[in-house]
Amino acid sequence: MDHFLYRDGNLFAEDVAIADIAAAVGTPFYVYSSATLLRHFKLFDDALDWTDHLVCFAMKSLSNQAVLKLLGDTGAGMDVVSGGEYARARAAGVPGDRIVFSGVGKTKEEMRMALEGGIRQFNVESEPEMKALSDVASSMGVEAPITIRVNPDVDAKTHAKIATGKSENKFGIPISRGREVYAMAAALPGLKVIGIDVHIGSQLTELEPFGLAYEKVAELTEALRADGHEIKRLDLGGGLGIPYEQGNSRPPLPTEYGALIREKVGHLGCEIEIEPGRLVSGNAGLLVSKVIYVKEGEDREFLILDAAMNDLVRPAMYEAHHDIVPVIEAPIGTEYVPYDIVGPVCESGDTFAKGRQMQPLQDGDLVAFRSAGAYGAVMSSEYNSRPLIPEVLVQGDQFAVIRARPTFDEMINRDTIPEWL
Ligand SMILES: *Cc1c(COP(=O)(O)O)cnc(C)c1O
DSSP states (O other): OOOOEEEEEEEEEEEEEHHHHHHOOOEEEEEEEEHHHHHHHHHHHHTTTTSSEEEEGGGGGOOOOHHHHHHHTTOOEEEEEEEHHHHHHTTOOOGGGGGEETTTTHHHHHHHHHHHHHSSSSEEEHHHHHHHHHHHHHHHTTEEEEEEEEOOOOOOOOOOBBBBBBBSSSSSSEEGGGHHHHHHHHHHHTEEEEEEOOOSSSBOOOSSSHHHHHHHHHHHHHHHHTTOOOOEEEEEEOOOOOOTTTTTTOOHHHHHHHHHHHHHHHGGOOEEEOOOOOOHHGGGGGEEEEEEEEEOSSSSSEEEOOOOOOOHHHHHHHHOOOOOSSSOOOOOOOEEEEEEOOOOOSSOOOEEEEEEEEEOOOTTTTEEESSSSSSGGGGGOGGGOOOOOOOEEEETTTEEEEOOOOOOHHHHTTSSSTTTO
């Protein structure tokens, strides 16, 4: 459920009309609902209230400072995957002991930065990374708390580009080598083993793959404990999917997910961490855009928008579907027509939807892409020298620009021309 609903045919974000934001900010822009973000975070938090736990928001899905502060202030932890994300989380006031550091390619500089600034744990993904982290921590005279990310070799049944839990993927160490690698970690001076980490992919729409992975993690926990390791924390990753298409089958709810976790690992007495991104932020955001032209093709009509693949890359990159809805609805009974919905960028990949049934639209009409809060703004670029678009946060009847649209000069002046030219 989200807080983007129609009132008398006008699309609202909480108590603010989208058309009013468009008039104030210009299009295209992203808009997020505070109530939806908080609601989704709380669903996860409540789903784990049977045990000691921390919900770490996967901030790679949406990393604006205002969003991090909103979630951080209610007790969320953060799952970070780079030094930049670590710095962002700290700048938003999230304490180090609520930050977990994930990612296959952490550099020594990033490790040092997190050890100096404070970190809850590193989720280590390989033996060379273990050695590097031990070296950095030892040189600082500290021990780095770690879990080791295991790859359980289960099929997440999601898009190939976001599946991470099969042995062919670059992530984690094969779970079959778990005991051996934990023994190595325990022997390294700069590491303190505290638990196990697993994350099998994103946009999972069934619980079964999670269940298979968590069973394997439970078995490994018992084997490692028998080997003398203290396993007190399980980081069970993120990845629960959202419904991108209205009317399509419903992915599992956080409550069902929490119950599954309890069933599979509850008996181990571990502290539980999860790292949801998309399910917290995805349906909490819209991308709002304006129709520039309605263009007659040979056998179809094109809706040419002022948003493009550089603003929202998911359709081009993952063949992703986004519901696209009018900001002002036509009267009931209006007949729909099919449109190919495209952006102005100079490649055919800049297509958001083909043959999409919409109410008839005209130049200047506003449309909203639903479910654009996750992996939207964070993946945008300035391709075609289109400045990054603004982000807006709504709370009740207030809204604020939380990232302004740069001017052309600001965009251009990030380049420097060498003296010799
Ligand atoms: C991407 C990622 C997540 C979040 O995935 P969602 O599908 O957005 O919930 C969590 N943990 C790790 C390690 C990730 O790489």
